[in-house]
Amino acid sequence: MLLALSATTVLAGPAVASPPGGTPLPSAGSSPAAPQPGFRVLPYLQAPSSDSMTLVWISELDTSGRVTVVGPGIGRRTFASDPRYLGLMEYSDAELGERIDGLDQGSWLHSDSNYQHVVRIDGLKAGKTYRYTVTQDGVKHTATFATAPDAGRWKHVRLVAFADTETEPAGRFENREWETAWAGLAEGSADRPGVDSLWAERYGTAVRYGEELVRYPLTQADALDANIATIAEQDPDLMLIAGDLVQGSGYQPAWDEFWRHFAGESGDLASNVPLVTALGNWETYAGISGGYGTPEDRTPVVVSRNRYLDYMVTPGDPASPQVRDSYYRLDHGPVTILTLDSTNGLPDENTATGMLSGEVFSGDDTNLSPERMSTDTQGSFTAEEYATAFADVYGTDAGEPDLPDIGEGSAQWEWARAQLADARAQGQVIIVQFHHAAYSSGVHGTPPNHEFADNQSGVAMRAWTPMFEEYGVTAVISGHDEMFERSLVDSNGDGVGVQVYDVGVAADGLRGEQLHRTGDGTYEPIRFNTHSEWSAAVDEPERWETGANGDPRLIDGGLHYGHLQLDLRRTRCGSELTLTPVYLFPLMDAEYDVTGTERRVYDDVVTLDLTADGEVVADNACRGHAHRN
Template sequence: MHRSLRRTLSAVVAALLALALLAAPSWAGPPRHDEDFRVNPYLQNPSSTSMSVTWFSTTDRPGLLRLRAVDGHPRTRVWRTTPEEQPVLEYTQAELDEEIAGLEPGSWLLDGGSFKHVLDLTDLEPGTTYEYTVHQGRSRFTERFHTAPAADDWDSIRFIAMSDSETEPRGRVQYREWAPGLGGENRPAAQGSAWAETFGTAQLLGEDVLRYALTEDDGYRRNLDVVDARDPDFVLNTGDLVQGGGYQPGWDEWFRHNAGSAGSGLSSTPVLPAFGNWESFGALNGGYGTPEDRSIVVQSRAKYHAYFDAPGNGHPELTDSFYRIDYGPITVLTLDANNGVPDDAPANYPEDEQAEGREYFGPGTDTQNNFTRAEYEAAGGTDLADFHPGSAQWTWAEANLADARAAGQIVFVQFHHVPYSSGEHGLPMYHADTSGQGGTPMRIYHDMFERYGVTAVISGHSEMFERSLVDADGDGVGVGYYDVGVSGDGLRGERRDGGSFADPLLSYNEFSQWTADQHEAEQWAVVDGVPQLIDGGKHYGHLEVDVRRTSTGATVTFTPVYVFPVLDSEYEVVRTERRTYDDVVTLELDASGRIVG
């Protein structure tokens, strides 16, 4: 039975189960009170025989989880939790005092404490649907999940890749600047038009540009609605989940959408997250701190560790930084691209040594100039993972790629800093126009990825939709690289070779095959007397990946999806529609999991 059909039946089954629970003495209790959950149960670390369930409560009362197979043995298994208080998730005084224009003061803050509950559900059956009910205080929460199939017994798997949601309470009222791309010359005027008066304008490259038609909050929520409707088996999130890892309201917003009042898709679909650069940023609590005190960076990353628990990698101090998940025939390796050694910064390059235009002198060593490893460790941090040859992460990555390839797995890799980019973060540290956060140092992994037959590498960071293809050994196969940084924040485009949108494209990424910015023209028409975007352009979205078994191996189809807002004549949002860009790519894989050239 397909998961969508199983889920269609779940409401009826859940209702019957709820009645039974109320009637049974051991399950009896008052009606559900959701305030006992600070964060709803959410899923991590899926496999064929296990699943991790995590939730946060507002009090230190132990929780209880009951689990049963929907179509299998009627036996119910029970787990009890020992909650752990998470002081790192408490609000700071700056957060308590924050005011956001357009929102009622403090309306985004949550009451109660923050107590973590984690259960590793083991000895499960492959390819099986389970229903679980969590009892927390006077609250109950019921959902279903599906274990991964066995690696040798599967038909199809679907997963979604997202990045750069960068949630914050301000996103509820903030419309993002909308960088003009192909077809942007047909937009309504940035001064005096009804669109500009409705959604506002912003300054980009010294010009007034329109803001997008959905708030960041609404865009992310509608994006997740589309994801949930597609019933994926798991979701990759390559980082920059929040607008500052040290900013607790940002995390509250992310979980409000994913395991809370606005949506709870991760209660039935497991998430595989990665560290992004924003997860090291303290936002209003001090940004990246100072060279003398980087404790806010340590605290920011500690919040990420509080929320996510990855399988071990043999390096306890680096747990969660890089890890492996095997979902049936699929292996996903997650890397941490946030700190290279030796540390680097644009200030290290005198003007006469800086690259200009399309000059490229090599990948560089570091992806961020915000703090050094020594400064971070002086503040007590121990979890920075270097990614260069000889590092623990590099050695681990090669060993796991070799193991997955020997097992005939279909291999994907995710990390935050996209190595090949036409966008904001596509330039190395020594370039005159670098952002100081370029992803080019991660290019050092390409030969390894190509040698072990990685199907695709998925990243974010430049906040645009782009696909690149790199075939260094010239065998006609190569590795595809995706930037999927369009979850709910930036709507950026390709960089210009100059200071205005009138300048030509820089085209720094010679491996680029497609961008939404320059291959999906905005199409405008007058509808009911007002200019309307009727198709194309840059929007919030995600990458859908479908893996299907064949008689000779498998096919993998990559579909770039965007969530299109349909407006009425008053520029009110009537609905949003799931649409796909014209860059659907299907690869054929052989029985060993390698792409067929």
């Protein structure tokens, strides 16, 4: 018997900011561009499962779209979408008047009209591939998707994880800073190009910790395109993006640029591979449209956060609908992925005002006693300020604000504990992702009450580690510090621990360790994170050689854009998870023109053996300990 498909339009969020379809278009004089037929954002995949998939796309006209899906168990079905107007996505005056070097003024802008179409397709078969076509205003887009395998019948699951894409139109021309390892270049290496070199002439320089260094040769946009193309070649099941998707969620051109890469003119990988995303600090920032606002008016923060929540359709906590699914669970065959919202902690902390939860201390994290433990990841606004702005935007009858707490005993905390317990009981391999790296050697690696304080530190998320260890979480994925780093945390001393990654190397900054200035004016690493096992900044020094024309040529090593690839394979004892740090090496000709990129792997491939119940084995009778290849 064939199961009928159901098309469901998901309406989320207060109607004040997102009026229903049929709302008149913005009045003349807003965006200079007129609404166009077809797709503003191509179809992208959300909320995948073994028997359903959700398709989302954005049009500029208030017209219904048509979806045709073909595949096992359903034959061929066609149904219509119900557009919903997204009022939050209208451009601000600052965005309309912005000028960007290298681009004709306003050429990156669309119309002010955004209609969201959300279609959930039910009744699918596990582990099968489906072909679909979406037609919007006569324009067609065709792609495929695969459902999750059955948890009891699978062979191989592949995930990719990255963070800090931080898209913006200016990224098409911007070459970011490129830090070197504090320990220097590889033994026998020629020197890096200097400030008076052809490289510097081509790509510019930036000052980091008092030293002027050449910039990275790939622009942010080219780096992201190369990263996406490399990921596509590996044919992953899911893409995990651990926050900071855009350079300010309240800056609409940043979202336009994000979708241009993932579901637009530059690429459509999100039409074929579901996005599994987390909120980052940039998802609460409005850029030129108000930043973090002011203590008297945090409206830009509310608008920023809810723009993200409008775009992402996720299966969140039904007991806490006011948070609009900012944290949620996905099961993909034998893998459970918990995405947490790490953007707010209580009590609030702020280094500028001296509002701190613990006493000020120095040294590394061996001095992080319970009395010194920080509580917050966001020092730029308080939960009370956010609540006031939320009521101003949505009205006093809108209910509780949509900003969950990360602290012990909070709704998010108790929800996560219940999900972890359930996943462990089911024998799942558990992955957790959130934005603010709890263990990092980067600029956000020290808490706000440290001698070298950070106002947006992820250290408060360390409170979750005992829970992760209790329920056998295999790996934690974060970003924020724009580094590539792996830490191993075994706080309960059982010999297993949790692999913790900072994968913030998607397309923005390329940062090294956090340094501090000593008394003699030199810089040294702080190295607060004693759990660090590997980082590209420390363990992968650059190697240069002198070319035929006398200019240095980069041969290998160093900080590069990339992602983490996770491959889970079934074994006779259970399963094996391989975590591969991938980087994109820039290929260049004699004139330093980039001719392409090459997929390479850092020397820190980690393979973990897991039992049939999904837990990492400390002493595996099949092969031995978890090991670094």
